[in-house]
Amino acid sequence: VDPTLRAEHLRQVSLMTWAFVRSMKRHLSPPAEDEEAYVAELNARLAPEQAQAMIDAAHRPNRALYDLSVAIDRLPMHFMRKNAINKNLSIFEDTLGGCERLLSSPIPLFYSRHTARFLSTWLLLLPFALYGQFGDSWNHIMMIPAT
Numbered sequence: 001v002d003p004t005l006r007a008e009h010l011r012q013v014s015l016m017t018w019a020f021v022r023s024m025k026r027h028l029s030p031p032a033e034d035e036e037a038y039v040a041e042l043n044a045r046l047a048p049e050q051a052q053a054m055i056d057a058a059h060r061p062n063r064a065l066y067d068l069s070v071a072i073d074r075l076p077m078h079f080m081r082k083n084a085i086n087k088n089l090s091i092f093e094d095t096l097g098g099c100e101r102l103l104s105s106p107i108p109l110f111y112s113r114h115t116a117r118f119l120s121t122w123l124l125l126l127p128f129a130l131y132g133q134f135g136d137s138w139n140h141i142m143m144i145p146a147t
Contacts, residue, residue, distance in 0.1 A: 001076040005076075006075075006076060009071065009074050009075050009076070010075070012071040012074070013068065013071045013072060013075065015045060015046060015071075016064060016067045016068035016070075016071045017068060018045070019042065019045075019046065019054060019064040019067065019068070020061060020064035020065055020068055020092060022038065022041060022042070022064075023038075023054065023060040023061045023063070023064040024061045024064075024096055024099070026038045026060060027059070027060055027061050027096075027100075028099055028100070028103055039051075039055055042054055042055060050067065053067075054067070061096050062093075065089060065092060065093060065096075068089065069086065069089055072085050072086065072089070
């Protein structure tokens with residue numbers, strides 16, 4: 001196998017792995033958070049047709065996984081090793097699904113209320129905890145900006 005061709009195939013696998021991670025980050029972020037940066041990064045690193053296909057995809061992480069799978073299939077290695085690598089791609093897909101389920105599941109009302117009560121109590125008691133630390137200031141007036 002030609003070493004330059006092998007290096008190019010490994011570079012493609014590396015790029016597609018990056019593209020999956022970046023697409024997953026973009027997919028799980030709010031819609032308008034970093035779309036421009038995502039498109040610019042894809043256009044800078046990937047081939048133009050590959051970048052455009054990923055940008056136009058309905059589910060970008062799945063498209064990136066498909067491209068990664070194609071890049072792995074092009075690697076000049078034994079099919080058993082490719083099979084082991086493809087099992088890891090299944091783990092990537094399962095992780096993506098888990099992240100999507102976490103993102104779409106609502107936070108129970110009990111957790112929200114408990115967090116609000118805990119933070120309110122903590123902020124209410126914070127000046128008493130800082131009282132001794134500001135003992136050198138006149139009338140403890142410096143506690144006001146600190147709390």
